[in-house]
Amino acid sequence: MNYRKLTATEIKVLKSRGCECDTWGRIEVSNDFNPQNYRNVKFSGVIRLGSTNGTFCRDNNVIYQSGIYDATIRNCTIGDNVYIAKTANYIANYDIADGVLIENVNRISVTGYTSFGNGVEVSVLNETGGREVPIYDRLSAHVAYFVAMYKHQPQLVDALRDIIARYVNAKRSERGAIRPGAVIINCGTITNVKIGECAHLEGVSRLDNGTIASTKSAPVKVGVNVIASDFIFASGAYIDSGAVLSRVFVGQATKVQHLFSAHDSLFFANCTCENGEAAAVFCGPYTVTMHKSSLLIAGMFSFLNAGSGSNQSNHMYKLGPIHQGIVERGSKTTSDSYILWPAHIGAFSLVMGRHVDHPDTSRLPFSYLVENSGRTCLVPGVNLKSVGTIRDSRKWKLRDRRTDYDRLDQINFNLLSPYTVSKMIDGVELLNRIKETSGSTANVYSYHGMQIEAAALEKGIRYYRLAIDKFMGNSVISRLKNAENIDDAQLRNILATTASAGEGEWVDVCGLIAPKTEIVRLCDDIVNGVICDVEDINTRLREIHLHYYNMEWNWVAENFKTWWGKECGELTTGDIVEIVTRWNDSVVALDRLLYEDARKEFSMVSRVGFGIDATTAQCKDYDFEQVRGEFECDPFVKMIHEHIADKTALGNDLISRLACVQNKSA
Numbered sequence: 177m178n179y180r181k182l183t184a185t186e187i188k189v190l191k192s193r194g195c196e197c198d199t200w201g202r203i204e205v206s207n208d209f210n211p212q213n214y215r216n217v218k219f220s221g222v223i224r225l226g227s228t229n230g231t232f233c234r235d236n237n238v239i240y241q242s243g244i245y246d247a248t249i250r251n252c253t254i255g256d257n258v259y260i261a262k263t264a265n266y267i268a269n270y271d272i273a274d275g276v277l278i279e280n281v282n283r284i285s286v287t288g289y290t291s292f293g294n295g296v297e298v299s300v301l302n303e304t305g306g307r308e309v310p311i312y313d314r315l316s317a318h319v320a321y322f323v324a325m326y327k328h329q330p331q332l333v334d335a336l337r338d339i340i341a342r343y344v345n346a347k348r349s350e351r352g353a354i355r356p357g358a359v360i361i362n363c364g365t366i367t368n369v370k371i372g373e374c375a376h377l378e379g380v381s382r383l384d385n386g387t388i389a390s391t392k393s394a395p396v397k398v399g400v401n402v403i404a405s406d407f408i409f410a411s412g413a414y415i416d417s418g419a420v421l422s423r424v425f426v427g428q429a430t431k432v433q434h435l436f437s438a439h440d441s442l443f444f445a446n447c448t449c450e451n452g453e454a455a456a457v458f459c460g461p462y463t464v465t466m467h468k469s470s471l472l473i474a475g476m477f478s479f480l481n482a483g484s485g486s487n488q489s490n491h492m493y494k495l496g497p498i499h500q501g502i503v504e505r506g507s508k509t510t511s512d513s514y515i516l517w518p519a520h521i522g523a524f525s526l527v528m529g530r531h532v533d534h535p536d537t538s539r540l541p542f543s544y545l546v547e548n549s550g551r552t553c554l555v556p557g558v559n560l561k562s563v564g565t566i567r568d569s570r571k572w573k574l575r576d577r578r579t580d581y582d583r584l585d586q587i588n589f590n591l592l593s594p595y596t597v598s599k600m601i602d603g604v605e606l607l608n609r610i611k612e613t614s615g616s617t618a619n620v621y622s623y624h625g626m627q628i629e630a631a632a633l634e635k636g637i638r639y640y641r642l643a644i645d646k647f648m649g650n651s652v653i654s655r656l657k658n659a660e661n662i663d664d665a666q667l668r669n670i671l672a673t674t675a676s677a678g679e680g681e682w683v684d685v686c687g688l689i690a691p692k693t694e695i696v697r698l699c700d701d702i703v704n705g706v707i708c709d710v711e712d713i714n715t716r717l718r719e720i721h722l723h724y725y726n727m728e729w730n731w732v733a734e735n736f737k738t739w740w741g742k743e744c745g746e747l748t749t750g751d752i753v754e755i756v757t758r759w760n761d762s763v764v765a766l767d768r769l770l771y772e773d774a775r776k777e778f779s780m781v782s783r784v785g786f787g788i789d790a791t792t793a794q795c796k797d798y799d800f801e802q803v804r805g806e807f808e809c810d811p812f813v814k815m816i817h818e819h820i821a822d823k824t825a826l827g828n829d830l831i832s833r834l835a836c837v838q839n840k841s842a
Contacts, residue, residue: 177256179204179224186211195219206256213243221251221268230257232277240277255356273356273373284366286352292370293386295344296406298423299440300324300458301474301500303490309442309458310340311408311425312347313389314710316584317444317460317478317686318717320425322699324458325476331703339702343710347387357392372396372411383407394428394580410445411580427461428584429577435468444478444686445585446577452482456490456497460505460686461587462572474517475501478687479572485512492516503527504538505684506568506591521545523596523684524559533625540603541596542639545626554626556607556636557600560643561769565591584714586721588689592647594682594731595689600640601735607637642762648739649759651732652752653830654725660833664748671733671744677723678730690720691727749834760827767820774813 182190187200189211197203197219205225213228225244232240242257248266255274260267265283278284294312300320301307307324309315323336354360355373363380371377372390379400386407390396396409399416407421412429415421420437427444438454447463452470460478467484474490474497486509491497499517503509506524514530521527522537529547537543537554542565544555559565569591576587610621611633621628628636652671656662659670681692698716701707707716733744742751786803787796808814 177206177226180207181205182209190214190217197223210243213241215243215245217244217246218248218266220249223249223251224253226254226256226258226274228257230275232259234277251351269350270352270354272354273358275357276354277359277361278354279361281360281363282365284352284354284360284369286350286368289348289350290368290385291344291348292352292368293406293408294347295341296385296408296423298425298442300442300456301476303440303456303474303497307500309425310337310344311442312340312343312710313387313408313410314343314584314714315408315410315425316586316714316717317427317442318586318688319713320442320444320458321460321686326699329699329703332699335702335705339708339710339713355390358390391580391582394578399433410584411582412578428580445583445587446572446575458686461585462575474499475503476686477503477507478684479506479568481508481568483509483511483513486510487513488515488517490517502538504541505687506565508564523599524565524591526559526562535626536624537626539599539606540636541599542643543636548627552626554623554628555632556603556628557639557643558632558635560639560766561773563770563773566770585687586717587687588721588724590689592643592650593689594678594691594728595684597644597647598682598731598735600644601738604637604640604644607633607640642766644739645758645762646766648732648736649755649762651729652755653759653826655729656752656830657826662749662834667747667749667752668745671747673730673733673744675726676730678727679734680731682731688717688721689724691731694720694727753831753834756827756830760824763823764820767816771813771816774810774816 182200182203182205186209193214194216195214202221203219203223203225206227208227208229209225210228228242230242232242234240240259242259245261247260247263250266250268252267253271255272257274258272258276260278262280267284269286270284295310297308298311299305299308301324309320309323319336323333326332352368352370354371357374358371360377363377364382366383368385369383370387372388374392374395375388375390376395377398380398380402382403384405386404386409388396388398388409389411391411394412396411396413397416401418402415404421406423409415409426410428413426414431414433415426416433418435419432421432422439424438425442426432427447429445430443430447432443432449434450436449436451441454441457441459443449443459443463445461447459448466450466451468452465455473457472457474458476462479463477464480465472465482469485470482471487472482473488475488480503488501490499501515501517501519503521504523507521508526510526510528513527515527516532516534519531519534520536520538522539522543523541525537525541525543525545527545531545531547531552533552535545535552537545540554540556542557542559544558546553546555569589573589610623614621619630621630621633655671662670677694678691682689683692683695685695702713707713736742736744740755787799790796790799
């Protein structure tokens with residue numbers, strides 16, 4: 177924009193409207209500057225003013241004429257069609273872009289060189305230090321995971337810290353920015369905060385040293401009585417109603433509200449945090465805690481649902497709060513559950529009761545940990561037949577609130593993947609070995625201080641095998657879904673792998689499920705300087721995520737002989753018919769288990785409390801049905817029936833296509 181000096185006439189008009197300036201010659205204005213749209217403004221320092229010809233229409237349909245009214249402005253550049261009114265103190269050292277609305281604020285200022293929250297060290301997991309993560313406005317859950325958890329690779333951590341430091345230094349400035357379309361009304365003190373495009377701040381108490389990385393497609397909203405210091409709010413974040421945050425990263429589309437407090441914590445995409453408290457936690461995508469009595473402390477979580485009164489301890493009154501815990505993806509803690517860290521809870525597990533013997537169930541996913549007479553009882557694999565587990569896995573993708581096209585966290589929503597299935601394969605071997613060691617006639621087995629009842633162990637093996645069959649069969653059918661008129665040679669060609677990426681161990685890098693070889697390759701490239709930029713790291717992580725299904729098939733092919741007894745290159749169409757049949761049996765068996773689990777929600781016990789003042793059982797049942805509906809009409813029950821029908825039809829279709837080929841060959 178071209179600027180010019182004020183004319184004598186314009187200065188006269190400004191003075192007549194109560195405006196003041198120590199040196200009018202330091203003010204520059206746009207060519208169509210209109211002094212009539214300024215009233216009672218105190219200017220100081222270097223000032224640039226844009227056009228004020230536009231108007232605002234707020235949601236109460238009140239029209240605002242752009243301009244500056246009853247305000248003090250110091251060392252600011254103000255864009256076109258900005259409305260500023262009623263600053264109790266001043267706005268200083270800011271570049272305010274077009275279309276910004278600021279009304280009734282105490283103070284907005286930059287007090288010196290600052291990086292706006294970028295580079296703040298967040299002491300996750302260990303409150304005494306050792307796993308600090310420097311936050312910045314392009315931080316992903318995966319980079320944070322490497323920095324916090326890969327201390328066994330100091331060269332990698334050092335390289336990442338150098339990359340982040342260069343990025344942070346580039347963000348340092350003595351001038352703040354308020355991007356186009358931002359709205360700031362009825363707020364207290366805002367110091368050293370960069371405010372992104374279309375951000376909406378209303379009723380905020382205090383913000384200090386942070387970045388609000390709002391975008392037009394994913395605005396950030398910061399609401400009433402929020403207090404935050406040393407923070408990053410990623411695009412689409414929602415922070416409201418008395419939240420108190422210190423040294424915190426709030427990820428894309430994450431909600432923090434209703435008096436929730438947190439310090440030294442990371443919350444990545446789509447977390448929901450209300451009422452409770454968090455301290456030194458690493459919350460991967462979809463961590464949910466919504467109860468006043470819940471405390472998350474010194475743990476790593478993702479896809480977690482924390483029940484009311486969930487609690488953990490990170491010290492034993494000896495050397496301080498030095499202990500940490502890991503709760504792998506998809507787990508739940510029931511009401512009043514408690515875990516004494518250190519502990520490691522396997523994926524998709526449920527924790528009920530108090531557990532003080534430091535359980536490690538990382539090799540046995542989909543399990544229950546239940547307290548019984550002060551001991552931890554482990555029920556392996558049982559969560560595979562839980563309606564809640566399946567419901568959660570289906571809702572996560574549907575509840576992705578991110579509207580920013582530039583997604584920082586690469587999230588894999590799959591319940592069954594090489595990561596979880598390899599653990600189940602290992603789990604079957606482990607349970608069989610436990611049984612052999614203790615003897616097949618034992619009633620109770622012991623594993624890492626936990627008790628496993630004999631019946632639960634046998635069922636765990638069965639559940640794991642059903643899930644393995646389901647996953648492996650899914651992969652084969654997906655590979656062949658568009659195949660027509662294939663013979664054995666064509667079949668083997670379709671099932672052949674074209675690369676080795678995907679073979680070997682898989683890891684869950686805080687939402688990103690990937691082969692360990694690909695993660696090692698990425699880490700090596702960072703250490704060796706092949707990748708030396710924040711955006712290059714994010715791009716590589718995105719590429720790994722995009723190639724998931726090709727790499728998944730490579731893992732399936734690698735493990736095919738162990739599962740089926742033949743290599744993929746040895747399969748015949750007859751084998752595929754048997755595989756599909758076995759797959760269909762496993763799908764139907766698991767769905768029937770889910771069906772029976774869902775039925776519990778409609779049992780007589782579930783009807784207690786219904787039909788108040790009812791005189792007959794029929795009235796109680798009618799009241800229940802009016803509220804909950806009939807069992808067979810429940811949406812999830814219908815979905816189970818449809819899933820059985822759809823998968824059976826899919827399997828039958830493939831079998832019939834293969835049968836046609838076999839008949840022609842005969």
